[in-house]
Amino acid sequence: MKLQRGEKVIHELRPDSKILVIWFFTKCLGAAFLGAFLVFWCFGFFGGIVFAVTRSSGSAWPLAVGGIMALIVALVFLIIGIIYCRFLRKTYVYYITNQRCVFHGGIIRRIERSVPYHKITDVEASQNIVERVLGISSVNIFTPGTASMMAPAFGGQRAEISFVGLKDNETPAETINKILRKYRSTGE
Numbered sequence: 724m725k726l727q728r729g730e731k732v733i734h735e736l737r738p739d740s741k742i743l744v745i746w747f748f749t750k751c752l753g754a755a756f757l758g759a760f761l762v763f764w765c766f767g768f769f770g771g772i773v774f775a776v777t778r779s780s781g782s783a784w785p786l787a788v789g790g791i792m793a794l795i796v797a798l799v800f801l802i803i804g805i806i807y808c809r810f811l812r813k814t815y816v817y818y819i820t821n822q823r824c825v826f827h828g829g830i831i832r833r834i835e836r837s838v839p840y841h842k843i844t845d846v847e848a849s850q851n852i853v854e855r856v857l858g859i860s861s862v863n864i865f866t867p868g869t870a871s872m873m874a875p876a877f878g879g880q881r882a883e884i885s886f887v888g889l890k891d892n893e894t895p896a897e898t899i900n901k902i903l904r905k906y907r908s909t910g911e
Contacts, residue, residue: 724818724827724835733902734819734895738812738888741857743805745888746812751804759797766792817886819898824864826884838883840899840906842866847882848896860892861885864899 726732766788807830815828825837845865854860863882886895 724816724825726820727822730820730822732818732820733898734817736817736819736886736889736895738815738886739859739890740812741859742812742888743808744857745853746808747805750808751801754804755797755801758800759793762796763790763793766790812888815888817884817889817895819895819902821902824884824899826886836884838864838866840903843899843903846896846899846903848892850892859888859890861887862889862892862896862899 811828811830814830814833815826818825818827823837823839824843825835827835843864844867847863847865848860849863850860862885864884864886865880866883868883886892889895
């Protein structure tokens with residue numbers, strides 16, 4: 724991250740390794756299921772076409788082979804997903820500066836998203852049930868453009884920047900709110 728003129732980093736945060744548990748269920752298992760489903764479907768579909776063309780009697784070898792291949796593909800996708808998520812977590816860095824909040828991270832697609840304080844409308848410190856069990860939390864930063872956008876899951880709002888997997892969400896949230904109060908009262 725390149726600092727702007729007069730900008731100072733107040734906090735540099737990284738997600739805790741416990742975020743990998745959440746990502747395992749949300750990213751890795753989904754990819755493994757999708758890969759297994761596609762392989763199983765291909766074997767069943769194309770095996771059915773082969774049987775229809777050759778007029779073979781009801782042998783089920785395409786489904787049996789498809790099931791075995793689906794399990795292998797699921798395991799491969801799961802292992803690749805776990806490795807990917809471990810490296811992805813290491814690329815995530817959250818910065819709170821005296822001028823803006825910044826998210827930086829990504830492997831395949833590198834993202835740097837920043838929001839200056841004059842655009843921030845709300846700061847939310849949150850913890851869902853799984854995060855409570857794991858002892859981690861999130862800080863979500865909203866802007867006028869995102870406050871009206873609904874997130875697809877559970878009817879919540881989508882944040883402009885989310886600092887996920889934090890051990891302590893109170894310190895960064897309070898720091899951002901303190902800077903916001905100062906900015907709103909002085910304009911600086």
